[in-house]
Amino acid sequence: MSSLAVTPLVLVLLSAAVTFLWRGLGAALASRIDTEGTLFRWIACVSYATVAGLISRMTVLPTGEIAETPLALRLGAVAIGFAVFFLAKRNLLLGAAAGAASFASGLILLGS
């Protein structure tokens, strides 16, 4: 596949279409399918690994402005977010806030 140039709007609409495909398929096949089956388990694994790979890559090798920030700061802030998340009994908001706050503090300290 060569890189087809599409406008961001078309990209959004196509992304919406490929996402809705799964929702629609699930709605259409509701209660006629075994969601505990082997195929679904493999699909779930692939889906989770895809997103985890993307997030890990966005942390280690980000694109855009954020690539200028130190790797250690990004990793450290994620680690602090995780620590607070678990200390606060798996509180998503607190963990995310702590991670973002650490990142911002680090940027201020580094004087960027």
Added chain:
Amino acid sequence: MRERGTIEAQGPVRRVAFFEGVRHGLAVPSIVVFATMLGFGSLAHANGFSALEALLATALIWAMPGQVAMADLKASGADLFVILLAVSMASVRFFPMATILVGTFRTEARHPAARLLLAHLMSASTWPMGMAAAQRMPAASALVYYWPVGTLCITAGCIGTVAGYWLSADMPEIVRLTLVFLNVVFLALLFALNRDRLVILAVAAGAVLGPPLHALEPNYGVVLTGLIGGTFAYAILGRRR
């Protein structure tokens, strides 16, 4: 927005369920969704989308990982085919989720459009709430509960997206960078909510493979990571349940 005669036609039980849905939809999930989409809005701004495109992405895709994949891969210059494949792979989980949720409400939501709307309003926050409601009240009431929950969450997401977008446009660099970074922290923590060993292994495999595979093959890296990491996790733990 979406009473469609359900409220006035039925008894107090449904009204109670509806207002419980409104309360729950306005509470934590909407705050979490707002905060999440604040990050996406700024990422969309950083990666060259317009405010309207960012808003449409949240309203029509309504899947944080897929939206982030789309915005990030566009900026990294990946092929259209690869971007769509990755976005699609990031959202495969909606297939089993929709199957279960729509199956739960199949006698109450008979119209195909209602079923598709049920599936579209599903997200990491609304799906568990709808399923939990179906456990503790009759399915008909649970459905009346789910509509406001889903509608309020997606509305909060849309408001958050636009807010994040404008904040990014007018704020100093530190705020912009922090909001973009919020995406990473948020999605990473979303994984940490999982206690399923198979999911944890798939996430770990993907996280380890992601950066090196991207360095080797920038275009297909994310897709290869999903296939190799996911298949590896499945081979190790997937067959024993």
